[in-house]
Structures are given as C-alpha cells and as structure tokens.
Amino acid sequence: xKKTICTLLSVIMVLALFTACAPVAAPAAxxxxAAPAAxxxxxxxxxxxxxxxxxxxxxAGQFFIDMVDAAQKYADANNVELIVNDANNSSxxxxxxxxxxxxxxxxxxxxxxxxxxxxxPAVAEAKQAGIAVVCHTSKVSGYDAYIGADEYLLGxxxxxxxxxxxxxxxxxxxxxxxxxLNYDLLESVIQRKVGIxxxxxENAPNVEFVADATAAxxxxxxxxxxxxxxxxxxxxxxxxxxxxxxxxxxxxFKANQMTDPAEFIIxxxxxxxxxxxxxxxxxxxxxxxxxxxxxTGEKVVQTCLAIINGEEFVKDYNQDLVAVTPDNISNYx
Numbered sequence: 001x002k003k004t005i006c007t008l009l010s011v012i013m014v015l016a017l018f019t020a021c022a023p024v025a026a027p028a029a030x031x032x033x034a035a036p037a038a039x040x041x042x043x044x045x046x047x048x049x050x051x052x053x054x055x056x057x058x059x060a061g062q063f064f065i066d067m068v069d070a071a072q073k074y075a076d077a078n079n080v081e082l083i084v085n086d087a088n089n090s091s092x093x094x095x096x097x098x099x100x101x102x103x104x105x106x107x108x109x110x111x112x113x114x115x116x117x118x119x120x121p122a123v124a125e126a127k128q129a130g131i132a133v134v135c136h137t138s139k140v141s142g143y144d145a146y147i148g149a150d151e152y153l154l155g156x157x158x159x160x161x162x163x164x165x166x167x168x169x170x171x172x173x174x175x176x177x178x179x180x181l182n183y184d185l186l187e188s189v190i191q192r193k194v195g196i197x198x199x200x201x202e203n204a205p206n207v208e209f210v211a212d213a214t215a216a217x218x219x220x221x222x223x224x225x226x227x228x229x230x231x232x233x234x235x236x237x238x239x240x241x242x243x244x245x246x247x248x249x250x251x252x253f254k255a256n257q258m259t260d261p262a263e264f265i266i267x268x269x270x271x272x273x274x275x276x277x278x279x280x281x282x283x284x285x286x287x288x289x290x291x292x293x294x295x296t297g298e299k300v301v302q303t304c305l306a307i308i309n310g311e312e313f314v315k316d317y318n319q320d321l322v323a324v325t326p327d328n329i330s331n332y333x
Contacts, residue, residue, distance in 0.1 A: 048079070052108040052304055053101030055085040055094050056136075057186070060217040062244045063270040063293045064112070070297030071110070080301065089185060089216070091115035098122040101131075108132040108304035114186070116140045132307035134300050138188050145303050149291050149319045154269055155192035155241065158289045159199020161323035162239060162267050165286070166204035169262070176204070178237035179211035179228045181221050181245040192241045192269065200239065207237070215240065221248020229256055236264050243268035243275035243288055250278060250285045259284055261326075271324050271332070279324060280333035290322040290332070 054071060056064045068084055075082035083101065087094035091114040101109050102125060109126055113119045116138050123133055123140045133140070137148040170176065180196060183189045193212075200207050210232050213224035221240060225248060228235055238253070240246030246268030258264050267287035268275050278285035296319065306313040324332060 049081045050079065050108070050305065050308060051081045051083065051104065051106045052110065052301065053083040053085065053097070053104070053106045054110040054300070055087050055097045055101075056112045057087055057114060058089050058216060059086040060088075060244070061242055062218075062247075062272040062274065063242060063291075066270075066272055066293035067297040067300075070294040071301050072297075074298040074301045078301070078305065080305065082301070087112075087114050089114055091118040095119060095122050098126060102126055102129055106131060107308050108134065110134045110136060110300045110304055111140070112136040113138050113140050132304055134304045134307070136296070136300055144307050145313055145315050145317070147296065147299050147303060147317045147319070149321055151188050151191040152195040153321060154289055154291065155195025155197075156199040157195075157321045157323050158239065158267050158269055158287055159196040160202060161199075161287050161325055162196075162237070162265060163200040163203030163207070165265070165325070166200070166207060166237075170204075172204055172206045174206060176207045176237065177210045177232055177235045178207050178239065179213075179225070179232070179235055180209060181215040181224060181238060181240035181242075181249060182212055183216060183241050183245070184214055185216075189241055196239045196241070196267075200237075210235070215242075215245035215248060217244045218248040218251070221245035222251045223248070225249040225252035226255075229253075229258075238266050240266075240268045243270040243272040246285070246288075247274055247278070250283070253284055261286060271322075276324065276329065276332050279326060279329045282326070286326055288324045290324050291319050 056068060059065060072082055085097035094114050098109060099122060109131055119140050123142050126133055127142050133143050134145045135143040139146050180193055182193045197209055211228045215221040215224050225238055229252060238249035240249060246266050250266045253264055261282060261284045264284040266285045269289045270293055271288045271290035275285060275288045303313050
C-alpha cells in the first residue's frame with residue numbers, strides 16, 4: 001500500500017514539474033470594447049455612405065440649378081447620398097423637408113432658408129439629433145457653418161459696374177430710364193436691389209429707376225419687362241437681382257428689336273452659364289456678378305462633410321464677388 005502511494009506521489013510530482021516547464025499558451029485575443037455611440041447621431045446610409053439633405057429656395061432659379069448640380073456631382077464623387085428638396089419659396093415646405101431629413105437619418109443638412117425665423121425650431125431639432133447644419137445665403141440660429149455673400153454687396157457690385165459703364169459711355173447729363181427686377185419676397189434680397197440702385201447712381205446720378213417688379217425666373221422676367229416697355233418705351237436698362245430674371249428681360253428687349261449693346265443694358269447676378277454666354281456673344285446682356293454657383297455647390301457639401309468628420313472648417317465663409325463685364329468675360333469664356 002505504501003509503495004502504491006509513493007508511486008502515485010512520484011507521478012504527480014513529475015506531471016507538476018512538466019507543466020511548470022512547458023511553454024505557456026498564448027492568451028486568447030482580448031475582446032475589443034464596443035466604440036461608444038456618437039451622441040444622437042444618425043447611422044450612415046447603406047453601403048457606408050454619408051447621408052446629407054439639401055433644401056434650396058427654388059429650383060426655378062438658374063443659380064440653384066447650377067449649385068445643386070455641382071453639389072450632386074461632388075457628393076457622388078465622395079460617397080455621399082444627397083437628398084435634394086426644392087422648397088419652392090415656401091417656408092412650410094422647407095420645414096417639412098428638414099423634418100423629413102431628420103427622420104431619414106441624415107448626418108448633415110444644407111439649407112438656403114426661405115424664412116430664417118420660421119426655420120429655427122427645425123434647425124434646433126436637427127442639432128439635438130447631432131446633425132451638422134450648413135446655412136447658405138442667410139443664417140439660422142444654431143447653425144454650424146455659413147457660406148454666402150452679403151446681399152447688399154451683391155447688388156452694389158453689379159450696380160457700380162453698370163453705373164461706371166454709363167458714366168464712361170453715355171455720360172451723366174442725359175436722363176436715362178432704368179428698371180429693376182426684384183425678389184422682394186425674401187427680405188434679405190431686398191438689400192440686393194437697394195445695392196444695385198445705389199451702385200448705379202453713385203457713378204451715374206442721371207439714371208432714374210422708373211419701374212420695378214418681382215421676378216423669380218426667366219418667364220416672369222420676360223413678362224414683367226414687356227410691361228415695363230409698354231409703359232416706358234424709352235427704357236434703356238434693366239437690372240435684375242438674378243440672372244434668371246434678367247435673362248427674361250433680355251428676351252423681351254430682343255423681341256422688341258432693342259439689341260444694340262451701345263444703346264441698351266441688361267444686368268443680372270449669379271454668373272450662370274447662360275448669362276456668361278450672352279456677355280461673351282457681345283449682346284445687350286453685359287453684366288453679371290460672379291458668386292460661383294458651381295463652386296458654392298461643392299463648398300457647401302465639402303464643409304458639411306468636414307463638420308461630420310470632425311475636421312477643420314470655416315464657420316463663416318464670405319464669398320468673393322466679381323463683376324463680370326465685356327472687359328473680363330475672357331476669364332470665363
């Protein structure tokens with residue numbers, strides 16, 4: 001019995017010695033802790049795409065057509081799903097669009113506000129959901145970044161160039177009749193019209209603005225200018241707050257055989273492709289203001305992505321403004 005016990009003890013000691021000397025097995029790979037969820041952030045779209053919603057004033061305007069087209073191209077090239085909304089100049093439509101964006105789980109919203117005050121609750125809701133908000137043209141309380149141009153300076157840049165041309169070509173003695181195509185439906189754009197008129201009259205105080213009407217697009221610009229010409233057949237200048245409206249004025253003058261660029265001036269804002277073509281062709285459409293709609297489209301998406309990704313961005317980005325004239329059109333065409 002003792003011999004058996006001693007034998008068992010010897011075996012146990014040998015096994016213990018073998019275990020102590022054997023190489024230690026590598027421990028199992030530690031389980032990675034789950035990444036903390038981002039506070040109230042929407043999940044990426046299917047396929048890992050970032051999802052961004054964009055709502056603009058109206059897709060009837062050429063500026064916004066060009067801007068959204070560029071935004072879409074930039075989004076496509078950077079794996080971004082872009083949801084586009086045409087607010088059609090309705091704050092109710094735009095508020096509903098932003099609420100839909102939030103429900104759709106977007107990570108960013110880009111908006112050209114129809115009514116900044118009316119949009120504040122929707123923007124606040126977006127911010128509570130951790131959504132980046134980029135404002136274009138006008139600022140809504142709580143925004144992350146703003147991209148745009150001063151409305152008065154937009155108009156003044158056009159008006160100053162037109163007034164200087166009048167001073168140099170026609171002089172400042174003879175009374176000259178002019179008209180404006182406004183978009184007073186937006187309070188901010190009223191200042192654009194004011195800038196146009198003051199810029200013109202700074203250089204050409206002999207210009208009298210005898211007519212004014214609201215025009216959202218080329219069709220309205222044309223019909224309103226036809227009315228201007230019926231009431232003022234000696235009208236020589238139409239200044240529009242947008243190229244879309246001003247191109248309508250161009251068509252109305254053309255229909256009335258008023259096509260001599262030495263005698264008539266049509267001017268707009270936005271430097272859209274069609275406006276640049278008319279300037280390049282040497283027509284009576286002689287002035288626009290470059291606020292780069294295509295570059296703006298890229299910039300708003302680029303900035304929104306930077307905010308989403310935690311990268312550096314400029315909070316308030318004011319665009320450079322350049323008057324496009326027959327003298328510098330070669331830089332564009």
